[in-house]
Amino acid sequence: MSQMSSLQSTVSAPGETADPIVSIKGLEKSYGGNVVLRGIDLDVHAGEVVVVLGPSGSGKSTMLRCINRLEEPTAGQIIFEGTDITAKGTDINAVRRRLGMVFQQFNLFPHLNVCKNVMIAQQKVLKRSAEEARRVAIEELTRVGLADRIDFMPSQLSGGQQQRVAIARALAMNPSVMLFDEATSALDPELVRDVLAVMRDLARQGMTMIVVTHEMGFAREVADRVIFMDGGVIVEEGTPDQVFDHPASERTRDFIGHIA
């Protein structure tokens, strides 16, 4: 919890005119002839929760994966904490440890138990001792409500529990931004709630989050800003109220109508 309070002290309230923590400029991505992103501009400020909506194939996951360069941008710039991460010579591993990512498929390491899943990157990347890594792991697992599951293998957990372990694993690295890539899409409906609760807590504690999701309720409740993407561009951007209740574009209206 101490890390959270220190985080909060650096957090500026949404809408303030401080430097953005993530700044995407003219981001383009194509696979061969298939253009997925056609020029994205997006600033995310510290402490902000940005929810990205859009139909499948709109490029929202690709945009998220470009931010930590799991996908190489074809063109454009991504500035994270003041450094251009698309520039040659950037230590991408150093960038990634500050950018936590949670995947749709959880991607827990099946050969390691819950505790080791959370420990391994701390030890390998942050060079923490086993004791310290374990202490942090237990702390983060307690935070996601799984302190009693540290000796379980991932396969022994439900999907919701696995996803919470994945969140703890990312948090253990002390990231300044968390990226959620459809974190609840692979879960049975009854398991979605627990994961969303953890994400909501995280948002309340001031974590900067970029969340790709289909959970409208979550977006409406937690988001500081909602972005609607379609066809590789940002179609609409605004507060939840603006986007959900008074969408400016036809496409947004269509999409919101279909989901809700």
Add this chain to the structure above:
Amino acid sequence: MDTTYGMTWSRWTAPSGGGIRRRLAALIFGLALIGAFLLCAPAPATALEVAKLSAQPNTDAGSDVVGGVDTRITWEVQADPDESLTGFFLALPTGTAYTTEDARVTILSGADLMDRTFVKATYDEAGETLHVSFPEPAPAGSYIRFELYGVKFPVSGGAMQLSGSYELEDGGNKDVSGMPTLQVRETSLTEQLESYLEAQPLVQAWNANRFLRLFLNPLLIVTSLPIIFSGFLMALAIVIVAFPLAIPFGFLLSLMRISKSRILRLVAGLYVNLIRGTPAFLQIYIAFFGLPLAGLNMDNYPLGVIVMAMNSAAYLCEIFRAGIQAVPVGQGEAARSLGMTGAQTMISIIIPQTFRNVIPTLTSEFILLYKDTSLLAAVGVMEIVMYAKTVVATTGSITPYVVAALFYLVVTLPLAHMVGRLEIRLRRGGPRPGKLAKQAPAVAVGATPDQISSL
């Protein structure tokens, strides 16, 4: 030697035609010599002399006499000119068995002892001492041969000392002196077992069937087992060294095959395709005949190990490659998203999962490699098939090949069983079946090399 002496002596004593005076002179000179000899060394003036005592070699190969196995004793004596034998005693070493069924007493006479007179002797067995009585006294000075069959010396072997005495027409009884000892080799366990089996009616009935005798002759199974065992050890020695060598080599190749470097991919691909595209038999020929011609001489064993390891590495490469690519792409992405380097991801995340997945296939490859060591027989490596081949060549039976098969099965069957169990455990130990589809989508399993190398 003694026989020759006796013969010569009898010829000397039988005057014939011219030159008799010279012979007489020689005789007198000889007698004088003997007299002088007798004066110096007082010895029995006249006695029966042992001309020969031998036992027939009774092993398949070599000239050994072994205990516990039937042999024939031949005992030849030269009676003194004034001795007329009516019978004799022969005492065999304690624990020796024999049968008088085919025993034979023959009196040899005439020029070069070519005339034979069979004596209808009667036999009186008292334990290891056999009393042989002639129906009528043998002519004085006879050269007598006694053959005793079915003699089984003790299995412990050693120097066998026989002793005997003989009975004369006048009722006298004299001990035989100068009995040589017979060297009997200790009987090996297989020889004991073999002679035991040979005597079993069941085995005899079994071997009466041509098919059974040809393919499953119990005697040959016993004989060839210890011989082929040496080949078994050789085959194990090859595969146990070659396989662990092939694993890192194959793994390196698999990393090359999925690397970003085009050249590395090309080199590894070329190697794998060349090895997998040609028979191992041909590779062995090229290595074993080509290298010496190129001036590179190597012992059979290390060369065999190298060839087998190089061959197996190509197959292991593909196993590892498939294993690495079977690890969902998300695993690498998760590790990289946490800031782990490519190498850290490979070592801590991908490889452990790869090995877990490939253990069954790896074991199958071990089985294949073990069986492939048989190909080395073609170039004279003394492994299972090679030993079996030599036994087959000397016995004309196929049984040794069947024994060779056993030496393969004793390794391959338990391993194959293990593979089956491992596969079941892997399936059970992995993600729960209900969740499997969600966690590891099919797209991830079919990842392309580019996807892997771009991690």
